[in-house]
Amino acid sequence: MSGAQRIGVIFRREFRSYFQTPLAAVFLVIFLFLAGFFAFNIGGFYDRNQADLRPFFQFHPWLYVFLVPAVSMRLWAEERRTGTIELIMTLPFGSRDLVLGKFLAAWAFTSIALALTFPMWITVSWLGDPDHGTIVVAYLASALLGGAFLAVGAFLSALTKNQVIAFVLCAVACFVLLLAGFPAVIDFLRGWAPRGVVEGLASTSALTHYESMMRGVIDLRDVLFFALVITAFLVLNVFAIDWKKSD
Amino acid sequence: MLTLGDIRKRFGATTAVDGLSLQVSAGEVFGLLGPNGAGKSTSLAIATGLLAADSGSVDLLGLGSPTNASVRSHLGLAPQEITLYAELTARENLLFFARLYGVANARRRVEELLAIVELESRANDRIGTFSGGMKRRLNLAAALVHDPKVLLLDEPTAGVDPQSRNRILELVRTLARAGKTIVYTTHYMEEAAKICDRVGIVDHGRMLDVGTVAQLVTRHGGHSAVTVSRGDQDERVLTADPVAEVTRQFAVGGVTGVRVESPDLEAVFLALTGRSLRE
Numbered sequence: 202m203s204g205a206q207r208i209g210v211i212f213r214r215e216f217r218s219y220f221q222t223p224l225a226a227v228f229l230v231i232f233l234f235l236a237g238f239f240a241f242n243i244g245g246f247y248d249r250n251q252a253d254l255r256p257f258f259q260f261h262p263w264l265y266v267f268l269v270p271a272v273s274m275r276l277w278a279e280e281r282r283t284g285t286i287e288l289i290m291t292l293p294f295g296s297r298d299l300v301l302g303k304f305l306a307a308w309a310f311t312s313i314a315l316a317l318t319f320p321m322w323i324t325v326s327w328l329g330d331p332d333h334g335t336i337v338v339a340y341l342a343s344a345l346l347g348g349a350f351l352a353v354g355a356f357l358s359a360l361t362k363n364q365v366i367a368f369v370l371c372a373v374a375c376f377v378l379l380l381a382g383f384p385a386v387i388d389f390l391r392g393w394a395p396r397g398v399v400e401g402l403a404s405t406s407a408l409t410h411y412e413s414m415m416r417g418v419i420d421l422r423d424v425l426f427f428a429l430v431i432t433a434f435l436v437l438n439v440f441a442i443d444w445k446k447s448d
Numbered sequence: 449m450l451t452l453g454d455i456r457k458r459f460g461a462t463t464a465v466d467g468l469s470l471q472v473s474a475g476e477v478f479g480l481l482g483p484n485g486a487g488k489s490t491s492l493a494i495a496t497g498l499l500a501a502d503s504g505s506v507d508l509l510g511l512g513s514p515t516n517a518s519v520r521s522h523l524g525l526a527p528q529e530i531t532l533y534a535e536l537t538a539r540e541n542l543l544f545f546a547r548l549y550g551v552a553n554a555r556r557r558v559e560e561l562l563a564i565v566e567l568e569s570r571a572n573d574r575i576g577t578f579s580g581g582m583k584r585r586l587n588l589a590a591a592l593v594h595d596p597k598v599l600l601l602d603e604p605t606a607g608v609d610p611q612s613r614n615r616i617l618e619l620v621r622t623l624a625r626a627g628k629t630i631v632y633t634t635h636y637m638e639e640a641a642k643i644c645d646r647v648g649i650v651d652h653g654r655m656l657d658v659g660t661v662a663q664l665v666t667r668h669g670g671h672s673a674v675t676v677s678r679g680d681q682d683e684r685v686l687t688a689d690p691v692a693e694v695t696r697q698f699a700v701g702g703v704t705g706v707r708v709e710s711p712d713l714e715a716v717f718l719a720l721t722g723r724s725l726r727e
Contacts, residue, residue, distance in 0.1 A: 202550030210547045214533070221535040284529035288590065291496050291514075292548050293521035 204298050211302025212309075215276075219310050224275075232268055232314045239264070240321065252329025257321050258339045258415050262379050262408055265350050270371035272311055273354025274364045276303050277442065281362035286442075296442040300435055304355050311347045315340065335417030342414030345427035346407055350375045352434035359441035375407075378430075382406025449474045449629045450495065450598055455504035457490055457653075464490040465501070466653035472598075472631055477624045479644030480633040481713065487653035488633040489528055492600050495631070496525050508598060521549070524596035528603045530583045531590070534576035538567050538586050541575060542593055549594035561589040566615065581612025588616065598629045605639060617643055637713035647713065649720055656720045661713060668719040669711025677705035 219225040236257065240246045244256025280286040289299060325331045354371035361367050380386055382403050390399045403409050407430070410423040450472040457465040465487045472478040480488045493499040495506055497514035511519045532541045542561055546554035562568045565585040575583055588604055601620070605613045620643050624630055634640055640647045641661045648658040657664060671686040676697045687693040690708045697703055718724055 202548075206550075207548060210544065214536075214544050218533070218535055283534070284527060284531045285533060287493075287498060287527045287529065288525065288531035288545070289548075290498055291520055291523065291525045292545075293517045294548075295517055 204294070207294060207298040208302040208305065211299055212306045215303050215306035216309060219272075219306075224272075225310070228268065228271060228310075229314050229317065232264065233317060235264055235268075236260070236318055237321070252325055252331040254321055254325055254331070254336050254339060255415065257318070258343060259412075261343045262346060262411055265347055266372055266375045266379065269311065269347060269350040269375065270354050270368045272307050273351050273371055274358055274367035276307060276355045277359040277438075278362050278364045278367045282364070290442070296439050300355070300438045300442065304352060304435060304438075307351050307355065308344075308348045311351065312344050315343055315347065332417060338417045338419055339415045341419075342411050342423070345414075345424070345431075346411050349378075349407055349427050349430040349434075352431040352438070353378065356434045356438040356441060359438050360445070379406060379408045382408035382410075382412075449476070449509060450631065451505070451507045452491065452495060453505040453507075455491065455494055455501045455506070457487075457494060457499065457501050464653050465494065467504075468650070468653060468655045469504075470648055470655060470658065472629055474629055475624070475627050476645045477620065477630045477632060477643055479640040479647040480631065480650050481635070481637060481640045481647050481717070482633075482650035483635050486635075486650045488650055489602050490653075491650070492525070492602050492631065492633060495600060496520070496523060521594065522597045524591035524594065524599045526588045526591040526599070526601045526604050528606060530575075530587050532575055532583065532586060535574060537572050537574050538562065538578070539571040541586065542589055545590050546593045551594055557593065557595075561592060564592075564619065565589045579609070579612070581608035581615075584608050584612060584616060585619075588619065592623075596628075599623065599631070601630060601632045603633055603635070605634070605636065613639075637717070641713055649713075649717060651717075651721045657716075664713065664716045665711050668716040670715055670719060672711060673709040675707040675709070676703055677707075678702045679704060 239260035240254075240257035244259060246256045249256065277286070280289065290296070322336055325336075326333075350371070353374050354367070357370040357374060358364075358367040361370075383406070387399060387403055390402065407427075410426045413420055414423050450470075452468060452470050455465050455468045456463075468487065468491055470478070470480075480491065482488055490499065494501045495508075495514065497506075497516075497520060500515070506513045508514050508519050509522055511522070514520045514523055533544070536544065539558060539562065542558040543554055546557055551557050559568075562571050565588060567582060567586060567589070570578065570582065575586060578586070584604060588601070591599060591601070604620070605616050608616070617639065620630060620632065624643070632640070632644060644661070646658060646660055647664060649656045649664070657667065659667065671688050672690040674685045674687055674690050674693045674697070676683045676685070679702075685693055690710070694706055694708065697706065714724065
């Protein structure tokens with residue numbers, strides 16, 4: 202059996218498991234409600250008189266800080282709590298396939314939640330003449346950001362059997378990953394830190410790369426940033442699972 | 449078939465396994481008998497590659513350590529905890545593991561196993577609704593899904609009803625007759641005596657002695673107790689030859705009742721550790 206086939210088996214089980222508990226419904230309802238609420242009530246979707254989805258996408262990073270950990274917290278912590286990790290770690294292949302299968306299922310699930318916001322796109326298209334290319338790239342940026350946060354959360358979930366701890370760790374880590382690029386933080390740093398340090402720190406922020414893509418420009422550096430974060434945390438996830446196999 | 453050589457494992461200040469060695473031959477049912485916390489599960493975790501020993505060696509089928517993924521394919525583990533997905537049905541659980549093991553014709557294998565553990569009628573029920581005994585039987589089926597040569601069963605009857613326990617013991621006997629090599633940890637001496645070809649007595653992470661039940665009883669069990677009743681009077685005699693003692697008592701005459709208590713694994717454990725297995 203090839204690695205891809207194993208990843209497929211793990212993906213299918215993991216993906217189905219979201220819909221076998223109330224998690225999927227709760228997550229989808231909260232995500233869709235909050236995404237709409239922020240776009241219309243805080244982002245001033247109608248008040249701006251512009252046919253774009255910027256008020257919708259600009260809040261995604263902050264939504265993901267709390268919603269993505271709700272998905273990632275169970276990825277490994279649940280396997281540890283129920284003891285199933287003991288059996289899956291005796292399977293005759295390495296933990297790479299398990300890590301990838303689980304991550305891809307979680308990413309597919311959050312991407313479905315994102316895709317279900319398509320009525321926003323229809324609405325803005327009906328009201329005006331938006332730049333559809335910008336919207337497509339913004340959706341891609343949002344999916345990549347969600348993937349990066351999920352990879353961070355999956356790694357942190359592998360370190361504990363307590364889902365609450367996994368949730369808090371992930372929320373804090375994702376918040377820090379955003380904060381480095383937050384305008385208030387950058388302005389504060391500019392007051393005393395050398396320009397190179399400020400720019401270096403800002404370049405490690407998911408927010409900087411997300412906002413860059415949200416403008417509709419696919420810059421290879423932005424895509425590479427998210428790819429790098431996802432890859433790095435998945436590798437760390439493999440190490441964490443191998444290190445704490447039987448805990 | 450499976451060899452553990454001078455395994456040591458510490459968790460902080462606690463020594464879980466202290467120089468444990470064992471050699472299990474092909475087709476043998478080997479019992480690891482000891483109280484909770486004796487180091488049985490830790491030894492099995494090391495034998496499966498789940499835990500790395502601080503020192504010592506593990507070899508499976510002469511292929512090396514099960515930390516190597518290809519070696520692990522010959523191993524089936526039924527851990528002490530139920531390690532199945534509560535939100536999946538019995539069939540889905542087995543299919544999931546069968547597919548991950550790359551079992552050819554996974555569906556047929558799963559149906560076979562459901563029949564073997566007598567759960568066909570509950571195949572489509574989520575295992576969250578199962579009794580403890582049913583979950584144990586399914587746990588065992590999951591360990592068998594890829595038809596491994598060596599089976600490690602960690603307290604497979606812990607907390608199950610007598611009916612399920614008998615079914616599990618019968619299944620272990622059947623597997624042994626089919627040529628499987630089985631390592632069976634338990635703290636129930638009756639189970640060890642019933643199904644194991646050889647038993648290793650484990651306490652405080654050490655292997656105290658290994659042998660058949662008869663050998664262990666001969667070496668450490670002490671004498672049989674013959675209680676002879678003569679009317680209201682009972683006389684208890686310890687003897688190495690209970691038959692000769694009973695014959696002698698009948699020759700004296702006046703015997704109204706005789707009870708012979710042979711030493712068992714409990715007596716062996718008491719002799720080796722100075723305490724009861726149930727303490």
